[in-house]
Amino acid sequence: MTAAMERTTEEQRAAIAEFVRDRAAALDRGETDIRTDLACIGEAGLIARGLGGECLDDMVAVVDEVAAESLTVGFSLWAQRMALEYIDRAPQVLRDLYRDELASGRTVGVTAMAAALKHLAGLGELPLLAEHTDDGITVTGPIHWASNVFPESLIVFPARTADGGRLVAVVRADAPGITIAPSPELLALGATSSTSLKFDGVRIPRSHILTEDLPAFCGTIRPTFLLLQTSFCSGITRASLAEAGSRLHGLGEQFTGEYELVRAQYDSLRERLYRFAADPSAVPPVEFVRLRLDGSIVAVAATRLEATLRGGAGYASASATNRRFREAAFLPVQSPSEGQLRWELSQYE
Incomplete structure (x- = not known):
């Protein structure tokens, strides 16, 4: 990337960050949702950025x-990019239909692949059952949790088939047979429109089957999946450390040691995140798992x-400090959860 291109990208990121910052409080209050942000x-x-290439650092x-x-x-944004990542690896007919729509943010993408990663780790069966028909499949069962x-x-x-097959498919959320449950009240992240869904004989044409080799497909997308999850852990951590670092005076001086410890953990996380993103193919799979777990832990800390x-001012629900505290509480339970990540790491020992 040339110096001019790098400046352009940095300027774009700065402009988007300002746009998001100006809307963050309204999103937290539930006065709007993330579709406007994704479109912007x-x-x-x-x-x-980085789609189809070896480098994900941008x-x-x-x-x-x-x-x-x-x-x-x-x-x-992570969920949107992952939906785009899947479609970019799909047959040409699906790329032609959906790639540009997802990349532009005009169509919102839902990644419901957490169940697949959990299943392939040996921690559960796929909840959706697909039955083959003359022109595709019909799908029945629940998606227990998805966002966007x-x-x-x-x-x-x-989804799985009765004969042991495992596939990945694509469908619109308003397709006949899909019921979207009302979004529950959440501690934070309500604007992500996160909820559960139920499929009841949903017809999927053969052209909308992305792959029938679930293990191979997940093996190719998992590094991106975990790197971009770690990216949002890194972002919220950096914001909290900036605020905490400005308050290490007076009584706050008592927390200098704790701050320095968390800061060192964050510096290690960020160095590995960008090094791994520069060449994901050179990184052992276990390191992505460890990185994602470390990201969750340091963000909560x-x-x-x-x-x-921040004290009492940060306890006020309208403060950015309070919002970040509530948002980070989701990270240990987001799939792959802290329990799943710890279990996976134990399998490498």
Whole structure:
């Protein structure tokens, strides 16, 4: 990338970060949702950064900077990019139909692949059952949790067949037979439209089957999946440490040691994140798991420290400190959860 291109990208990221920052409080209050943010990021050409290439550091930086202003948007951007990642690896007919729509943010993408990664780790069966028909499949069962779920969204999901097959397919959220549950009240991230869905004999044409080799497909997308999740952990951590670091005086001086410890953990996380993103193919799979777990742990620690140092003002629900504290509480339970990541790491020992 030339110096001029680098400046352009940095300027675009700065402009998007400002846009997200100005909307963060309204998103947290539930006065709007993430579709406007995704469309703005897509219009700037930032959703597709690094697509189809070996280097993801630019896309990592986009998610990182967005999440520093709003984890809600950073999280939804990750989901959007993953849906695009899947479609970019799909047969040409699906790329022609959906790639540009997802890259632009005009169509919102839902990644419902968490169940596949959990299944391939040996921690559960795929909940959706597909039956072959003359012209494709019909699918029945639940998606227990997904985000970016709007009636016009595009869902990429895994399913199993009675004969032991495992596939990935694509469907619109408003397709006949799909029921979207009302979004529950959440501690934070309500604007991501996260909820559960039920499929009841949903017809999927053969052209919308992305792959029938689920293990191979997940093996190719998992590094991106975990790197971009770690990116939004990095962003919220950086924002909390900046606020905490400005308050290490007076009584706050008592927390200098704790701050330095969390800061060192963050510096290690960020160095590995960008090094891995520069050449994901050179990184052993276990290191992506360890990175994602470390990202969750350091984000929770940083937001707790910020809240402690901010004091009563940070306890007010309208404060950015309070919002980050609530947003980070989701990270240990987001799939892959902290429990799953710890279990996976134990299998390498």
